[in-house]
Amino acid sequence: MISLGFHIDAADPATAARAGALSTPHGEIRTPAFMPVGTRATVKGVTPEQLVAIGAQVVLANAYHLFLRPGTDVVHDAGGIHRFMGWDRAVLTDSGGFQVFSLADTVRLHDDGVEFRSIVDGARHFWTPEDNMRIQMDLGADIVMQLDQCPPYPADKDFVASAVRRSAEWAARCKAAHTRGDQALFGIVQGGVHADLRAESVARLVDIGFEGYGIGGYSVGEPHDLMLESLAPVAELLPSDRPRYLMGVGNPTTMLEAIGLGVDLFDCVLPTRTARMGTAFSSEGRMNLRNARYARDFGPLDPACGCPVCSSYSRAYLRHLVSTKEMLGSMLLSLHNLHVLIALAGQAREAVLCGRYGAFLESWRSGSGADDY
Amino acid sequence: MISLGFHIDAADPATAARAGALSTPHGEIRTPAFMPVGTRATVKGVTPEQLVAIGAQVVLANAYHLFLRPGTDVVHDAGGIHRFMGWDRAVLTDSGGFQVFSLADTVRLHDDGVEFRSIVDGARHFWTPEDNMRIQMDLGADIVMQLDQCPPYPADKDFVASAVRRSAEWAARCKAAHTRGDQALFGIVQGGVHADLRAESVARLVDIGFEGYGIGGYSVGEPHDLMLESLAPVAELLPSDRPRYLMGVGNPTTMLEAIGLGVDLFDCVLPTRTARMGTAFSSEGRMNLRNARYARDFGPLDPACGCPVCSSYSRAYLRHLVSTKEMLGSMLLSLHNLHVLIALAGQAREAVLCGRYGAFLESWRSGSGADDY
Numbered sequence: 001m002i003s004l005g006f007h008i009d010a011a012d013p014a015t016a017a018r019a020g021a022l023s024t025p026h027g028e029i030r031t032p033a034f035m036p037v038g039t040r041a042t043v044k045g046v047t048p049e050q051l052v053a054i055g056a057q058v059v060l061a062n063a064y065h066l067f068l069r070p071g072t073d074v075v076h077d078a079g080g081i082h083r084f085m086g087w088d089r090a091v092l093t094d095s096g097g098f099q100v101f102s103l104a105d106t107v108r109l110h111d112d113g114v115e116f117r118s119i120v121d122g123a124r125h126f127w128t129p130e131d132n133m134r135i136q137m138d139l140g141a142d143i144v145m146q147l148d149q150c151p152p153y154p155a156d157k158d159f160v161a162s163a164v165r166r167s168a169e170w171a172a173r174c175k176a177a178h179t180r181g182d183q184a185l186f187g188i189v190q191g192g193v194h195a196d197l198r199a200e201s202v203a204r205l206v207d208i209g210f211e212g213y214g215i216g217g218y219s220v221g222e223p224h225d226l227m228l229e230s231l232a233p234v235a236e237l238l239p240s241d242r243p244r245y246l247m248g249v250g251n252p253t254t255m256l257e258a259i260g261l262g263v264d265l266f267d268c269v270l271p272t273r274t275a276r277m278g279t280a281f282s283s284e285g286r287m288n289l290r291n292a293r294y295a296r297d298f299g300p301l302d303p304a305c306g307c308p309v310c311s312s313y314s315r316a317y318l319r320h321l322v323s324t325k326e327m328l329g330s331m332l333l334s335l336h337n338l339h340v341l342i343a344l345a346g347q348a349r350e351a352v353l354c355g356r357y358g359a360f361l362e363s364w365r366s367g368s369g370a371d372d373y
Numbered sequence: 374m375i376s377l378g379f380h381i382d383a384a385d386p387a388t389a390a391r392a393g394a395l396s397t398p399h400g401e402i403r404t405p406a407f408m409p410v411g412t413r414a415t416v417k418g419v420t421p422e423q424l425v426a427i428g429a430q431v432v433l434a435n436a437y438h439l440f441l442r443p444g445t446d447v448v449h450d451a452g453g454i455h456r457f458m459g460w461d462r463a464v465l466t467d468s469g470g471f472q473v474f475s476l477a478d479t480v481r482l483h484d485d486g487v488e489f490r491s492i493v494d495g496a497r498h499f500w501t502p503e504d505n506m507r508i509q510m511d512l513g514a515d516i517v518m519q520l521d522q523c524p525p526y527p528a529d530k531d532f533v534a535s536a537v538r539r540s541a542e543w544a545a546r547c548k549a550a551h552t553r554g555d556q557a558l559f560g561i562v563q564g565g566v567h568a569d570l571r572a573e574s575v576a577r578l579v580d581i582g583f584e585g586y587g588i589g590g591y592s593v594g595e596p597h598d599l600m601l602e603s604l605a606p607v608a609e610l611l612p613s614d615r616p617r618y619l620m621g622v623g624n625p626t627t628m629l630e631a632i633g634l635g636v637d638l639f640d641c642v643l644p645t646r647t648a649r650m651g652t653a654f655s656s657e658g659r660m661n662l663r664n665a666r667y668a669r670d671f672g673p674l675d676p677a678c679g680c681p682v683c684s685s686y687s688r689a690y691l692r693h694l695v696s697t698k699e700m701l702g703s704m705l706l707s708l709h710n711l712h713v714l715i716a717l718a719g720q721a722r723e724a725v726l727c728g729r730y731g732a733f734l735e736s737w738r739s740g741s742g743a744d745d746y
Binding site: 044046047069079298319321327 | 699
């Protein structure tokens with residue numbers, strides 16, 4: 001059932017970049033777009049009002065974490081994730097498969113599903129693709145991701161191949177089980193850095209047919225060049241009339257390169273996590289605000305940035321907050337860093353609309369932000 | 374030099390409560406008023422915009438902490454505390470004397486001043502009253518407190534008596550040294566729970582003459598009844614045409630009782646500190662949101678509260694945030710708790726303006742909030 005309208009507003013003449021728009025029951029998402037991560041139904045340190053103020057159109061939440069706490073039923077009975085967290089724009093839930101494989105104790109993979117023990121309370125759980133779809137339907141996001149198997153990097157090619165196969169089988173089962181009409185289901189392409197496996201994964205998913213395609217299994221420690229090299233043909237193979245979502249990528253340079261290859265959506269914990277470590281993104285690259293050089297710097301965080309933080313606070317004050325470990329430091333830097341990525345994706349969109357993404361990307365590559373991986 | 378206008382709008386007929394207004398260079402403070410504490414130039418977990426939204430008229434900052442980090446000169450060179458922290462309403466700085474005596478290493482008290490070693494970097498410092506005035510003038514708050522000696526509780530009467538004497542001597546020296554015309558200096562009454570010492574302290578301070586009077590040395594572990602009993606004559610003795618500030622008190626019941634005795638201003642870290650522990654003030658008394666009873670409670674935090682948090686979030690969501698230790702939990706509960714105290718002081722003010730504070734206080738004493746010490 002098609003619940004997600006997606007159309008392309010413009011395709012860049014020199015690159016594979018697109019500008020598009022997804023319609024969801026909770027508003028439109030103009031792409032390319034960066035999606036803040038709100039794992040446990042909160043984007044750490046930032047209120048929904050602040051997210052609106054910096055132009056966030058959609059946030060992520062994670063089904064694994066919400067399944068464990070507070071429990072799917074609590075979110076469902078609260079009226080769904082939007083009501084629960086006080087966010088009335090779009091929400092995308094990740095299946096939690098990645099977390100199961102990386103966070104849970106004693107994970108046992110079966111063809112039928114995955115068995116795991118909660119690190120919160122030690123309880124044992126078993127998820128089939130159908131179970132996971134029920135959870136995500138109950139959580140009530142606008143976009144949900146299939147339950148997939150994401151291999152680590154590096155991994156044996158055989159292991160990656162079996163993950164591709166299992167993920168494709170589970171994709172089909174997710175589609176069959178996913179019966180909620182106001183919710184769009186995305187498949188997830190796997191295959192590691194193996195061109196043939198990536199192609200197989202795409203083919204199998206497209207054969208099943210999804211409203212959008214996540215590109216998983218990257219940003220797991222592989223070198224950036226290798227990743228982009230591997231990503232390019234994946235984006236070419238995916239249907240052009242469906243959104244492409246590169247999962248777990250959110251550093252400025254990789255995001256812009258990937259947009260050039262035809263990716264529309266991005267998510268990453270980097271902006272908020274690095275903010276809590278006292279680091280700010282800026283037009284001059286990353287700034288570690290613990291550095292003594294900022295102690296008496298009364299200028300704005302980034303003179304080129306128009307966010308609420310850069311309009312109101314000095315580097316000296318932010319450095320003071322960071323060095324005294326004050327909560328406001330994490331809050332303000334998180335807001336700023338999210339704004340940087342959201343605004344950058346917005347600028348990318350405008351460049352595509354004007355048919356000049358090639359020049360935009362070239363300019364970035366030769367600028368001070370380009371080393372920001 | 375008078376820089377602080379203070380006038381009484383109304384005096385309650387049945388109690389000693391007053392409603393007044395202080396004019397400062399950064400706006401008016403209508404009293405009774407609760408002052409959020411922003412020790413290190415930030416009210417923990419709350420932005421200046423949010424403070425405005427909940428009606429905060431004035432915030433506290435602490436000279437000891439700011440002297441150590443980022444340093445008085447940094448705040449001064451930023452343009453003063455208001456510019457530094459992005460707050461353009463009133464600011465009151467405490468001298469930091471209490472912190473020196475309770476936090477610093479190796480404190481040595483002299484008649485001339487206090488010697489202490491910073492717990493941040495071990496550096497040795499010596500503060501005379503004149504040094505402290507220079508620091509607070511440089512920080513640039515609207516209201517500054519004298520450097521005093523605050524004894525612990527319990528303490529020998531002789532010790533308390535010597536603290537009264539030393540504080541009065543330092544009060545005179547502070548007044549002589551305080552030469553900033555757009556800044557009001559308050560003396561601080563000491564004397565523990567000894568009526569004669571309290572009276573002596575008041576007499577000595579009034580003789581010197583201050584724009585307002587802090588009442589220190591309470592809220593240090595003494596029983597509440599004993600404190601109120603001791604406070605009553607202090608408030609009676611203080612000049613009625615000057616604001617009275619009960620330092621370190623901010624639980625609802627004590628605040629309302631003290632207003633009935635003639636106190637105008639209050640500060641306390643309780644609302645924000647208890648918020649970070651997952652506890653909310655409410656019209657039904659304190660709520661420990663970690664409690665499982667809230668897990669599926671989808672009603673507002675306090676149906677009787679009009680703050681932004683109670684308008685937007687459920688108890689279940691707040692409990693989820695608290696139990697998963699999410700920053701947003703601390704942020705939202707801090708905002709709510711501050712609003713409760715600010716609003717309660719505002720209601721007290723209205724009751725005084727209507728000449729019915731006695732009934733207001735009686736109603737509180739028999740209500741569900743009364744056990745909230």
